[in-house]
Amino acid sequence: MADDGAGQERSTMRSVERAFDVVDLLSDSGRPLRLAEVARGTGLHIATAQRILRVLERRNYVAQDSAGYSVGAAALAAAHSFLVGNHLVLTATPVLQELAAALGLTASLSVRVGAARVMAARVEGASPLRYQLPVGGRLPLHLGAGKVFLAYMDREGRSGMLGGMEKVETAGGAAIPLDEFMTLLDEVAAQGYAVSRNERVVGAVSVSAPVRSREGELLGVVQVSGREEDLPEDRLAEVIREVLNAASSIAARAR
Known part of the structure; x- marks a missing residue:
């Protein structure tokens, strides 16, 4: 049971790291990126990248339009909190x-x-x-x-x-x-x-x-x-x- 718990924790932490990898990539890109570009830039399988993007989009950390994916408004709100706090x-x-x-x-x-x-x-x-x-x-x-x-x-x-x-x-x-x-x-x-x-x-x-x-x-x-x-x-x-x-x-x- 202890090993199962440790494995689940490692899996959760890796998922968090992957999500931040995606946000970092979009932050550095300077332009919207297609799904394939996100997957390639982060080294993720395209299906994994898509799942992460969907979660981030639901939380407004990623936005999607016809040009591709970009950083969402929630990231701006987090940046503002940093600047004022x-x-x-x-x-x-x-x-x-x-x-x-x-x-x-x-x-x-x-x-x-x-x-x-x-x-x-x-x-x-x-x-x-x-x-x-x-x-x-x-x-x-x-x-x-x-x-x-x-x-x-x-x-x-x-x-x-x-x-x-x-x-x-x-x-x-x-x-x-x-x-x-x-x-x-x-x-x-x-x-x-x-x-x-x-x-x-x-x-x-x-x-x-x-x-x-x-x-x-x-x-x-x-x-x-x-x-x-x-x-x-x-x-x-x-x-x-x-x-x-x-x-x-x-x-x-x-x-």
Whole structure:
């Protein structure tokens, strides 16, 4: 009986994991997916994928139309609950407002979700960006502020997050060999901040720093972003200082 109970629990947990796999796939896709695409993307048998989609659709976590399946309104409601109730987001928001006002740059907070980072809060600066920093969107760990998350992992952890990547390619056309990139991450960890130019978006510059708990846990990454003309070299020291201060302030308030 005990073995039967344990087996049933494992089966239930696997079903839950599969449902989240489906939601994650739809969240990352950026477009509606057909049933066959969902099955292929999650590695599920097509009949299993269909059953999971039906359950998620009944609970409004998935919506279906003529184009296929996409994330449903219930996911938006869950995201809203996170934004208005998460302690770190609530703590960081006034600090980000002060940071954006002081520097005139867009200030944001990211948290890690698996092998990606998700922007949890954003305050626009005086100089509008040419591109969107999407709250709730998944962004890569190997570009921009994501490097800070990688910097505080060991080499094995970094390699797992990079998924066998042999080089890091940026929007600006750079191709950084993996060994050189690992050295760069070591430098970020040693200095406590990262400066990124033309990495995720051409013409964009950012400065980012870790928000760490008293025990050293990496809670998130605070970042300011702007155009190249908004963040010239002669302004870099000031911006780094302000970002480091903001990261320390968020960490202190979050305790």
